[in-house]
Amino acid sequence: MSDRYPKNTMTRNSKPPDLELYLKGVPFHLHIETLAKKSAKLTTLLECNKIDELRWILKDIDVDPTTFFLVVSFCYGYNIHLSSENIISVLCTAYLLEMNDDHSSSNLLNKAVTFLEQRVLISWNETVKSLAVCSDKILDKVDDVGLTEVFLDSLLEKALKDPRLLEDLITLPLRLYEPLIQECSKHSVTTDNLVASVCIYAKRWVFEKDSGDESVSRSKRQVLEAVERLLSHQRGAVSSRFLFKSLKESMFLDASSDCRKGFEDRISKQLDMATSKDLMMLLPNKVGAYDINLLKTLLKSFYSNYNVSDVSRFVSVARMLEEFLLDAAASDAGLSVETFKALGEITVAASCDVLRYSDGTYRAIDVFLERRDRDLTETEKMEVCRVLDCKKLSPEACEHASKNEKLPFRIVLQVLFFAQKQIQAKVARDMKSVEEKDDDDDDIEDMNKKLLRLDIESDYREIENLECVVHHCSKKKEEKKISVWREVKRKFGCMTSLTVDACNCHIKKRKKTYHHHY
Structure with a gap:
């Protein structure tokens, strides 16, 4: 007998032991008759002379030595300590050995069921703790016994009262966790609580667990596929960072196509909410290797989800x-010209008719050339710069590019040419705005002259009122213009039923048009 177990286990039976068992290397020397008094199964095996089958029965449910020692101790009349950690294993072993009250009063199976009901199922923490330590074979037996639904109902009842408890389920086996979350989603549990729980579970079983061997990788793959099934498809319900990380892991673990597509669909719905750092997570560890097709797939799906009215989302994606x-050019010294050009073409296509300037693309080219300048031929530099649209450079970018010695000479000439075009266009706009301003001043002056030349035949009060208006408006230039216009309008018969605001509408309209042309 191992030193871990009491040496007086056999003292209550003076006969020498007649049964020797080894469980995971631990020896047990037992008396068959003593065990048979509590176990209907052993009684049957003894009567049929098939006692050797006991070791196969115990192996079938993967009973650990500590649990079996408790069961044996009970058979020998010792008091045993039941806990949340051992109750399920003890209960399943007692069930397998048919240690029920029909065979012997106050038997172990009844004691285990009572403990489960009164000490475990009433508590969320104790229930989770008891399930967390169960092996797959024990959980198989839990299914056979019919206890799985009992555990799930107990947890569901408590989760519906306080959904925040769902975040405590990181230790729960997947075969219990997934159906529990599915049931919660059918009830009143909010999406936020469900997503928070699933993300924490994935972090524990996928992202933080080392893939040491094939069995671990297989387990991670199963968890990740379940995570994809459990996550909400609602836009923004799951963070972009988590979705990108999950998509990368699904590729690494060779998860099912449905799993990968599920993450891709969620990302494409909220691509405008992602950041460059999110997209960088998809880049594999191999230097210079980029999945261009994946990026195109995400963008194609994104654009298919929205229309021209969603321009703000298109702008966000273009800037991202x-x-x-820029981040790819700065972080990967092994980035090839072909790959950079492909990424650049995608970037330019996304910004076309969306962004006014393409300064971001220019900055990325500048950084790429800075890091690879000595390794690139003039032809390769030209290939890199082909994605640059010089017409869409801001004046500041044009100024920088015109002095950039890393750029091919032909590109510099193009920049200078379009910079000159920009200057000419600006001068033309400025001249037009000055002319429009002069036209406005001339109109006012002409109307003043016409007013002075009018043959006023009204009574003296009208003349006095007009003089007062002119005198008052000489103190404030803007008020003078409005008053003069009002008097002229009245003289021309346009003031009969109009308000002051209505008389100002023409001036406001001209100002708005002036600003638009500028």
């Missing part, structure tokens, strides 16, 4: 891609 191109 520019930042991603």
